[in-house]
Amino acid sequence: MKQRILFVCLGNICRSPMAEEVFRQKVFAKGLAEQFEIDSAGTYSGHAGELADPRMREAAHCRGYCLTHRSRPFRVSDFDDFDRIVVMDDSNYERVCRLAPVRAHINKVYRMRDYFTTYRTAYDYVPDPYYEGREGFYLVINMLEEACEELLNECCEEIGDRK
Numbered sequence: 001m002k003q004r005i006l007f008v009c010l011g012n013i014c015r016s017p018m019a020e021e022v023f024r025q026k027v028f029a030k031g032l033a034e035q036f037e038i039d040s041a042g043t044y045s046g047h048a049g050e051l052a053d054p055r056m057r058e059a060a061h062c063r064g065y066c067l068t069h070r071s072r073p074f075r076v077s078d079f080d081d082f083d084r085i086v087v088m089d090d091s092n093y094e095r096v097c098r099l100a101p102v103r104a105h106i107n108k109v110y111r112m113r114d115y116f117t118t119y120r121t122a123y124d125y126v127p128d129p130y131y132e133g134r135e136g137f138y139l140v141i142n143m144l145e146e147a148c149e150e151l152l153n154e155c156c157e158e159i160g161d162r163k
């Protein structure tokens with residue numbers, strides 16, 4: 001059975017499509033592509049259908065990633081369609097949880113900060129780079145690379161437990 005992971009931010013044009021791609025690359029590097037289904041979504045639908053923000057795509061490109069995801073809104077059916085919903089900040093957490101039809105679904109919602117290691121001391125969320133300069137986008141990539149490594153380790157432990 002595949003592990004289905006959904007990354008969520010506000011617009012689904014900066015942080016969560018980047019998280020999706022960072023996680024996907026790590027999964028590929030470990031030869032686990034068949035074991036995962038990976039997607040991203042936003043709690044705000046204003047950018048639906050758009051590619052990631054050009055500044056995010058440029059930073060991604062400079063770090064060896066190619067973002068092709070098109071923004072889509074988070075939907076209530078995502079609670080059934082995914083095993084883990086990983087949000088970038090507390091505001092995303094509140095918005096997603098408010099949409100949960102049953103309490104059990106809230107147990108599927110995780111914060112990306114749960115997987116921080118070195119960034120844990122300075123940050124308890126992935127900062128929104130939308131209104132920031134270029135360096136904000138590189139910070140997001142650095143944080144996501146660290147957190148996705150931990151997230152994948154945790155997922156691998158689960159896969160191992162299930163075998």
Ligand code: 4NP
Nearest residue numbers: 009010011012013014015130
């Ligand atoms: P994201 O960044 O949530 O990381 O995709 C944002 C994208 C768009 C907006 C805010 C944040 N916006 O206000 O349109």
